[in-house]
Amino acid sequence: RKGREQQQEFERRNTSLAGLPTFPIATSARQSPPPPAQPPMEIQCSWCGDEGPEGSARAFVKGPDPMSITLCANRLQSLEEVEEVLVHELIHVYDVRVRKGSDALDLRQCDQLAYSEVRAAREAECFNSSRFTKAYCVRDRAAVATSNMFPKDGRHCVAQVYEEAMKDLSPFNNSDRDVGKKTSIHYPPHSEK
Template identity: 35%
Template sequence: MSQFYEDIKTCQKGMTTSLWMMMNNNNYGNMYMLSILTGKRVNKLLQHIKEQNKNGCKMVTRGLDLRVCDSVEDAGMMGYYSSSANQVVVCCNRHREPEELENTVVHELIHAYDFCRFRQLFYCKVRACSEVRAYSLSGSCSSPDELSGFTSKEQCLKARAIASTIMACKKSAVSDVHDIYNTCINDEHPFKSSPDHHVLKPHELPESDKVVTN
């Protein structure tokens, strides 16, 4: 455990570690971090993402980077996926425990996976669906601390998904999350296969559902 905190301190001093490159080039300079980020869930996602890359959807070609986040744009974020940069960024200065770090990586890789799977993240309902899936599949709203102030796990997950969707989708975020919740909470791809009725169909959404800014 102490190595985790040493690695976090190293990152907080301003060093950026490209974990994707570490995995591919066997550069294990940050051993404890690597053991967390090559766990079962992350590996499963990376395998599917690599397959999608082979099929022409370049979703994480620039890697998975661990860095200090201190700009106004990323205020409060634990990490983020940038489809324009083809990169997942994990904010090392905002993680206190190894489990937090792993959950953040899973959350952002779900977004990367959904970007290629749905290819329509500029639709508000698709974005809302990806947020519900990312929070659920990364293990959010599972601890007593996270559930504090909520009457149920569902209420907690909806609140988090709305908060993450509202920047892009403004007034429709609340209704979007509620509309797609039952479908998307049961969509566990790529960890488990889901029945067809538990998979959102972006091609059936109206043009009016598009996000104003991507």
């Protein structure tokens, strides 16, 4: 019975993802040719284990070829959490897939992972932190995440890239958002079955 209830809850959460909002990407005033076609990227929900790269993560990126985002259905309790982890993981996807040439990040390198983790923490977990606590929140979340892959060097890598990464607001620009003020999002109601 417990397994059936968990499966029903998983299916309910999975169907409620259809109404999630999209996020604007900064565009240049100059018209440039469209980027080369990229292979499609999946976003999937699954039950996540307690070991390996899944560890205690709420979501993670697989890739780079093919690239996908896995949401851990057994660790996400609300649409707000789903939104937060999607923003976090999509920052990583942007850093790996959308940045051009030498600006593209290789998240298998400690300093580049740390750079992306600082940006992702700033836009997701720490977005609503006060000005006073934001720096601590971002440093801590980025160090914990980077240390999962680089236990000995994670904190040091974050310290090295922190200032530069905090200034990098791509793919957003200041006209797209009021930095530090989250836009309220209204989700469509979901029906209980």
